[in-house]
Amino acid sequence: MRHYPRRSRTAWPGLLSLWTVLVPAAARAADPAPSPSPTPYEEHIQVITSKEPETIHNTPAAVTVITREDLARRGAYDLRSALRLVAGVDIAPGGDGGPASAVPEFRGLKEFDAFLLTVDGVPWGGAFNPALETLDMTDVDRIEVLRGAAPVTYGATSFVGVINVVRGAPGEGGETLRAVGGSYGSGAVVWRKALPSWAGLQSALDLDFGREGFSDDRSEVQRGHVSWRNSRVMGVGTIHFALDSTWQRQDPASPRPRVGETLSSQVLIDSNQNMKNAHIDEQRYTLQGGYERKALSGSWSTTLSITRSRQDVLRGFLTDVSTTSPNANGFREGIPVRDIYFDSHLALSPAPRVEVITGIDHLHGAGRARGGDFDYDVGLDGSGAPSGSDLSSAARVAVTDRREFSGLYSQVIWTPAERWRFEAGARLNRTAESRATDHLDYASAVRDRTRDSHDVMRGSGFAGFAWTAWRQEADDLQLYANYRNTYKPAAIDFGLDANPEILAPETSTGYEGGLRSVLARGRLALEINAFQIDLQNLVLSQDVGGLPTLVNAGAERFRGVELETVLKPHKLLEWRTTYSLHDARFRDFVTEFGGVPTQLAGNRLEMSARNMASTEFIVGRSQGWQGSVRGGWVGSRLLDKRNNAMTPDYYAWDAGIAYHLQSVEIRLDGRNLTDQRPPIAESELGDAQYYLLPARRIELSARWTLGPDSRH
Numbered sequence: 001m002r003h004y005p006r007r008s009r010t011a012w013p014g015l016l017s018l019w020t021v022l023v024p025a026a027a028r029a030a031d032p033a034p035s036p037s038p039t040p041y042e043e044h045i046q047v048i049t050s051k052e053p054e055t056i057h058n059t060p061a062a063v064t065v066i067t068r069e070d071l072a073r074r075g076a077y078d079l080r081s082a083l084r085l086v087a088g089v090d091i092a093p094g095g096d097g098g099p100a101s102a103v104p105e106f107r108g109l110k111e112f113d114a115f116l117l118t119v120d121g122v123p124w125g126g127a128f129n130p131a132l133e134t135l136d137m138t139d140v141d142r143i144e145v146l147r148g149a150a151p152v153t154y155g156a157t158s159f160v161g162v163i164n165v166v167r168g169a170p171g172e173g174g175e176t177l178r179a180v181g182g183s184y185g186s187g188a189v190v191w192r193k194a195l196p197s198w199a200g201l202q203s204a205l206d207l208d209f210g211r212e213g214f215s216d217d218r219s220e221v222q223r224g225h226v227s228w229r230n231s232r233v234m235g236v237g238t239i240h241f242a243l244d245s246t247w248q249r250q251d252p253a254s255p256r257p258r259v260g261e262t263l264s265s266q267v268l269i270d271s272n273q274n275m276k277n278a279h280i281d282e283q284r285y286t287l288q289g290g291y292e293r294k295a296l297s298g299s300w301s302t303t304l305s306i307t308r309s310r311q312d313v314l315r316g317f318l319t320d321v322s323t324t325s326p327n328a329n330g331f332r333e334g335i336p337v338r339d340i341y342f343d344s345h346l347a348l349s350p351a352p353r354v355e356v357i358t359g360i361d362h363l364h365g366a367g368r369a370r371g372g373d374f375d376y377d378v379g380l381d382g383s384g385a386p387s388g389s390d391l392s393s394a395a396r397v398a399v400t401d402r403r404e405f406s407g408l409y410s411q412v413i414w415t416p417a418e419r420w421r422f423e424a425g426a427r428l429n430r431t432a433e434s435r436a437t438d439h440l441d442y443a444s445a446v447r448d449r450t451r452d453s454h455d456v457m458r459g460s461g462f463a464g465f466a467w468t469a470w471r472q473e474a475d476d477l478q479l480y481a482n483y484r485n486t487y488k489p490a491a492i493d494f495g496l497d498a499n500p501e502i503l504a505p506e507t508s509t510g511y512e513g514g515l516r517s518v519l520a521r522g523r524l525a526l527e528i529n530a531f532q533i534d535l536q537n538l539v540l541s542q543d544v545g546g547l548p549t550l551v552n553a554g555a556e557r558f559r560g561v562e563l564e565t566v567l568k569p570h571k572l573l574e575w576r577t578t579y580s581l582h583d584a585r586f587r588d589f590v591t592e593f594g595g596v597p598t599q600l601a602g603n604r605l606e607m608s609a610r611n612m613a614s615t616e617f618i619v620g621r622s623q624g625w626q627g628s629v630r631g632g633w634v635g636s637r638l639l640d641k642r643n644n645a646m647t648p649d650y651y652a653w654d655a656g657i658a659y660h661l662q663s664v665e666i667r668l669d670g671r672n673l674t675d676q677r678p679p680i681a682e683s684e685l686g687d688a689q690y691y692l693l694p695a696r697r698i699e700l701s702a703r704w705t706l707g708p709d710s711r712h
Helices: 012-027 068-074
Strands: 063-067 089-093 102-106 116-119 140-147 161-167 176-182 186-198 201-213 220-234 237-251 256-259 279-295 298-318 328-351 354-376 395-414 420-441 447-472 475-488 506-519 524-536 539-544 547-552 555-570 573-588 590-593 596-599 611-620 624-634 650-660 664-671 679-682 689-692 697-705
Touching: 063 068, 068 140, 068 624, 089 679, 102 161, 298 354
Parallel strands: 116 161
Antiparallel strands: 063 140, 089 102, 140 161, 176 186, 176 697, 186 201, 201 220, 220 237, 237 279, 256 689, 279 298, 298 328, 328 354, 354 395, 395 420, 420 447, 447 475, 475 506, 506 524, 524 555, 539 547, 555 573, 573 611, 590 596, 611 624, 624 650, 650 664, 664 697, 679 689
């Protein structure tokens, strides 16, 4: 049996020794480059809206790009830190996917599967759920965030937002090594090297290994990751391929149950009611390739990705906040999944000021779950937790699901004049799904088998415009608006209580308008937008017979206003702020509480904050000392659909200090410095149970470049 000291183990002695080695080496480094001139507004490139490079400033949609430099200055190696300064987005670390995962919120909707995660444009998680727990942030060039659906470029897999992680090109950069250690015995080593060119082949190798500990009892993540990426120019085109492999073991924490209107005081913070050997183990292997070349008046691009993954799960949840036996339910299962993604599209310019992007894509997903559940006893403080190996299953359950998502899409971008831009696109979607469940109860010998299938053919589309109303030198004012219509097949999480029947698809109709402006000779940039999204058949978790299950939830409406600003008054100072006002409400949803039908129209959706704000100050030079402070405010949230239970607002602060030389960076970062522990995500596996914001963490890291790095 493994033992988990909660706070005694630390990596500080080794890191301090590393400091004594690195600082003298840094002192001998070449003189630092001169400080850069004041940085005005920088135009960023994104591919999230059309699969082709486009500037943000002309896009008629709310898009934010977080660059490699932004990530480095924040010391951001996880998604929450990276997206902290994106308006309308909140990342809750952890969740049912384990401590390495997260539950993103877009525009007031906090659902694990409501958004699309892509890596280099390929859905990461395939046709099922975003695989956030295995997302690697080792060599990220930029992160593109689209608020709102992408009904043309990605169709039925995107719903309320898209996060596209773009990695650096294989031949760019030098050899880098990073070592980090911190709270709860956490530590990691990350190595990247651009390999020598051979026969025109540009390659890069990424390796990272580490352990992340948490304040929760018996909770940690152990991880290893290897990535080999390649590209080669062939004639008028470029071929690229990559191999990616992840091994990960998570020891999950327990969510904290709610009794009545408040979280139970009988279940202490950081206690763990899982079995002793609870785990979420995963292996994931991806082969990805593609070819890009000039074609006619534009370009042709093709991508193919094949992924195989397997999860082995053993975990449990409290079913009764008491000492009555049994008071918990656990399950074990194996979940192998296969994903295949194919996309081929042409980007042409058939006439001046006209660009046409047309293509076809297909996403295949096949997965199955095999396992069983069991009851057990555990102390409310986590004491007396049994070994899952000693507990026999009360039933044998098998769930098989297969999905085929196909799309034929076309998008037209027309700029009739320098200040006008129109975009319109349509997509024909076919989504086919088949599901089979097989449940054998050992006690009664009753066996229940079901089969269901859905085949849906329908369109989705986007239309928008952007108009530059005023321009003077580096400053301007732009207005934009758009309309989107899309749908998404209902989620399946491969839990042993998965719905035997396939739920109705979720549908979305959205309107958005906003303005962007660059002022003060490029030193101030701001964007403000307003939106309304009407949803039908949203899939939500609901208690049925004491167990959570997924149901279609009638009609909902999401409205809001979002603001982002960036101010660079001096070459040594940058100040960012965001604010979001969200109103997420049921419009028509009748459900039962205690057997009594209840209409929820007018109620706010649970866990949706009406107000959110964040700010960030960064001061210092690119060479030398640099400091940063980030703060986030999340308003009060309702914990239940009847709006009887509310949790108050909270503030969380991060800070970091770094010393940069030409080839060395040493930094100290603190996360959640005020040690706030509010509920931030609701479990869909345990009824009325909530994951808390992780406790305060301190990290000391050192990164040095062993050769020239062309990316900085």
